[in-house]
Amino acid sequence: MLNEIVCAGLGGQGVLTAGKIMMHVALEKGLHTTWFPSYGNEMRGGAANCNVMISDNKVASPYADHPDVLFAMAERAVDTYMKTMKKGSIIIANSTIIPKDKEYRDDITVIKVPATELAQKFGNERSANIVLLGAMVKHTCIFSKEDFEKYMCSYFESQGKGKRNEQNIKAFEIGYNYI
């Protein structure tokens, strides 16, 4: 089973990190995975995206031509990727940033989670990507909640950022429990 995932948004929203966490969890679960980034020269504000492929078998192309999942932190992500998505695919949309009246294809499931707002209330706007990851794990069948939390923490530990793990789990659960 091949999952083609696109994480997209603006530079600084943590979309590349969200993709790296998915890849790390996949590896820990013994799955095959690739991660390919694309971003502008800007550190913040320009378009940023990564393609994450997760499969039981060796992954040939690292390019997500027809995404199964769009992890959308900003409106531009939807504008860019929705047209190439598979029928029956899913968009996890950050509805704080993407307008409420945004039109979506009717053969795609859309899960709207105000990730930025929830993260602000929680006290750290920069956790919006983790909040949205919680929603993604809940509404897709790629990972279990337990595995994802465990290996997300080991990812941050491997990056020397393990001390924020308690906060990250909280942010993750806010997204997981929202809908």
Added chain:
Amino acid sequence: METKIIKGNEALAEGAVRGGCRFYAGYPITPQSEILEWMSWRQKEVGGVFVQGESEIASVNMVFAARALGARAMTSSSGPGFSLKQEGIAYWVSAGVPAVVACVQRFGIGDGYISAGQDNYWQAVKGGGNGDYHLITLAPNSVQECLDMAYESFELAEKWMHPVLILSDGTIGQMMEPCTMPVMKEYDMDQPWAAKGTAIGEGENKVITDITYFQDIDEWNAGYIEKMRKIQKDEQRWEEFNIDDADVILVAYGISSRVAQRSVEIARKKGIKLGLIRPITLWPYPRKAFEKINKNCKGIVTLEMNMMGQMLEDVKIAVSCKFPCYALATAQKVAPTDEVIAFCQKVMDGKVKETEVF
């Protein structure tokens, strides 16, 4: 063995280090700067030398010197930076210096763009510098292969006393995949061919430079051409998928071969008989791979990230023009799988004019 998730460029650098590379000189350029960055801290850890040269030209010549002293030495670059190194590389060849260079291809002519491309093919495999030479050219198509090829590259270069080029691309260099780390190789730089200090009065100093200065030119030429022919015969490497009954065969290396393979997988599920030949060595070009193509094959299609279909001429030579050949050359982007399959379908139906070689 330990598995890590790293970028292709980092894997290439780590593979070289584990393969015994103890001297690196280079100059930053996207999309290969991670090689240089990795080397900047890693060489220190393993007791090697890292130099950020004042230019590509300085760096390539520093590598010449370090390798002449016996150390496993390499440099890397991309685009115009790789162009600047060509003179130095030609000198490595004429001196028989088994150094390694990596080029992580960007797209474009001159300065070009920072994103991936495959338009350095001609420069990489048809010479680059002056004189009769090809570099032994390896083309990784995964993060693991970036590591494995760099790990092996010095032994391959030393086997033939001829430089090795690792021709990667911006996507293979920037993407991340799990990668298994091999054990560290030990290498003694005290080699019989290397230059060493000689005390006054104790024999002749060894000078390593353009060998033709010191040898009879006809004698040197004869040995050199024999070596090159032997490399051409012995070092062809490739991978093939579903070619036995294929109606159309794709030929692609590096990132394009990953997309080609996916296209074959999707097409086969729909009953469209595609196959793939993936050259692993670009020089010597794996002509032997093309001997097995069934006579009913309707066409061969190269998939390349350039405008002119640079590899097409090598395919035509490999099949002696016995099959119609086409290039799906889509500039700075690899054609998506749908487009690849649609193109191959048109070839099958005889609806595409054969592509002319530039």
